[in-house]
Amino acid sequence: MHPGHLRFENVPLARRKDGKASELYAAWLNTAWEGFNHKPATGEQLEQMLQAHEIDARVLTGVYDDARPAELVDPLVPVATYASFAKTLNVGAGVLPAHLITLVTVRPTHRRRGILRELMGTDLARAKAAGFP
Numbered sequence: 822m823h824p825g826h827l828r829f830e831n832v833p834l835a836r837r838k839d840g841k842a843s844e845l846y847a848a849w850l851n852t853a854w855e856g857f858n859h860k861p862a863t864g865e866q867l868e869q870m871l872q873a874h875e876i877d878a879r880v881l882t883g884v885y886d887d888a889r890p891a892e893l894v895d896p897l898v899p900v901a902t903y904a905s906f907a908k909t910l911n912v913g914a915g916v917l918p919a920h921l922i923t924l925v926t927v928r929p930t931h932r933r934r935g936i937l938r939e940l941m942g943t944d945l946a947r948a949k950a951a952g953f954p
Contacts, residue, residue, distance in 0.1 A: 826888035827900070827936065829943075832881040834874050842867045848897035849883050856902065856926025879906040879923075882944075884936055900931040903940040905948070920948035 835843040841864070842850075850870055851861045862870065874881070883899035903925050910919035922944065927936050 826886060827931075827934075828885045828887055829939065830883055830885060832883045832899075834871060834879070834881070836871070842871045845883075845897055846871060846881075848895065849881055849899055849902055852883075852899050852928075853902040853904075853924040853926050856924075856928075874904075877906040877908070879904050880944075881924075882940060884927075884931075884940070886931065901927040901936045901940065903944065905944050907951075907953070917954055918952075920945075920951070920953040 832845055832849045833843070835846055837843055847862070847867055850867065854860070854862060882903040884901035884903075885896065886900045889896075889900075904923045906921055906923075908919055908921055909916045910921075922941075925937070925940070
């Protein structure tokens with residue numbers, strides 16, 4: 822099990838009052854992209870990704886380490902990211918409802934602590950309860 826100072830939170834697909842992506846969403850997306858060796862998203866990329874995530878109704882989860890000193894690490898930056906959403910999948914003989922998983926990352930500093938196991942286990946249990954095959 823993970824240490825008690827780790828906080829698992831849903832990251833809202835939110836916008837600021839000026840219509841741009843929220844700081845929390847931007848930090849989550851940039852952390853996910855960093856896990857795949859991408860540069861931080863530009864303003865235009867943030868908007869495109871937020872629109873796509875809104876259309877898909879993605880559920881974003883961030884894992885935050887409350888033991889990291891806020892003066893050294895931005896508290897909005899998660900140590901792990903996870904996203905899932907419902908779509909359909911063409912299996913050749915027809916289309917099935919599918920629970921899809923994407924943008925799964927865990928920072929090297931936080932690996933082997935059960936974070937990914939908890940993210941996957943919780944999400945897949947929710948998908949099973951919702952009736953996905």
